Amino acid sequence: MRLYYIERSELAQILKELNKRASVHAQEKYKQDVHFSRFDEAKADAIIGEFRAEEPIKSFFTRAKERVADYFTPDAQGWKEKAVIVGAKSCDLESFKIQDFVYKDSQPQEQTYIDKRENTFIISADCTAFKSVCYCLYLGIKPYPEKGFDINLSLVRGGFVAEAGSEKGQKLVNEFNKYFREATQEEARAREAARRDICDRLEVSISKMDLPPMDSLQSLVRKGLENSTWQKWADKCVECGACTHSCPTCHCFLLYDRPKSGEYIKGRVWDSCQYYGFAVVAGGATPRQKLAQRLRNRYVKKFDFFPDVAKTIACTGCGRCIEACLGKIDMREVFKDLAK
């Protein structure tokens, strides 16, 4: 593996150049959180380290609400817009295992999703900090990306150790070789030391959470409604859907139709299995009448369904659902209650 080194000011030059070719989305700090926003040349100082953004990375590939088809008129051919995402974290990349499974690797494939994935250049970064809700390591996900990026950046001595993870990434390194120089052994070692350090600190934080063994999750969520855990936590739920919308792996959507300036369009919005209407059939019946059933459904989908069909859990330990929940429902606490 070849590692490069690039100064922060040089990275800013590259981002400025990329911003002429594509829409560049970088991370910005706002109060205690990090958010994705359009890269601003004036600031040109994107947050590269820190932790994951509030917005799940899926929002670049399937919008919260978007038009998916027009009625009876030819569609525009393919998705041509180019994008660059800067500062994506390991858990963000990890979420592609589910989104790709749904839209790209399962038949029928969704061409717009595939086009967007191909047209999006991902510059990821190691976490240099974590939030109290972060528990990626518990699920075996490291706080630094090992694959799934075009270029990864690791904060080392004010600049970055860079690694190309794809052909596209290597091409970019080659194009900007006046900025990317080969990393020294010392810089490579500094990257490893920083990675060990974040893992150690995160490990301490997670060990305090006292979670049941990860490999018990599938059997835990299979516990039925007779287990009082589901009702206990459902009592706090206000059915806002923040957990599913902020979740990077939740993929469910609802198609809708509406007239638009004399024409008809078909759109889709992110849906949430926490909503009463999610499983309602014609005539009004629903298999998930109770909120506790709907709350449980989310866990079953993530820790039972996806392991069965895609050989992976649909959780990255990003903790967004915990942060977003108005009722302070904490997935980790739910696991612990189930394990009691």
Place this chain on the structure above:
Amino acid sequence: MDKNLYKPIEAVVEDAIQETSNIKTLVVKPKQAFGFATGQFVEITIPGTGGAPFTPSSNPAIKERFDVTIMKVGRVTDKIHQLKKGDTIGVRGPYGAGYPLHDFKGKEVLIVGGGVGLAPLRSLLFALFNEIDDYKKVTLKYGARSPVDIVFKEAIKDWQKHKNTSIELGVDRGDETWKGKVGVVTTLLDGFTADFNNSIAVVCGPPIMMKFATLKLLAIGYKPRQIYLSMEKNMSCGFGKCGHCRLGPYYVCKDGPVFTYDRIKDFEEVWD
């Protein structure tokens, strides 16, 4: 570029036939080639209003048009019932796996239907009639709420004329004209017998009817893998992306909608 999965095909309503007070059959002619296998479903959309999944009720051998028989139960079906000859609608599909006719060949086929559940079963019956010599026996047991709720009432008389075919109707509540059986559809199965080593049963109807029909079929000698159920779940996309119709490890739209009972019997929410 591959075709847009979400884009409906333009189709014209060629006819709208009132079957019962709340059930209509639309004859739909898509403007593009549109074949389906019996048991598969289509998404019918009304531009600007919305769509819903329906299983065609017509003969799958007819490729240029298809029928959908629809009960008025909500927002979308209310609009569908207002459609007139010549109106334009959208269709997507066909989706899912239909009835595996190759598994039925050479066997005694029992079909148990309830209410508007006879719609998809009519398509199945037509498919069986197309090659009736390939099946040992075809039996239809159909139950409706009352005599006026029986769909395809006149056509059923013609179906009886096919060889190897027998049909029995029942109603939950009779009236002065009714001479057939009275009672829930499972009473039509009282005393029913078949060569259970060489038989299959197909059930389609409201969930509660499917449940009791299935239990009855098990009691009279069918094995779970011999019972084919048409499952109904909330569906939006129709091809396994939107997540609504999950049943255990399956998406009903993609892995079904027809399942043998042994595949789903251990999962939650089968009958709900």
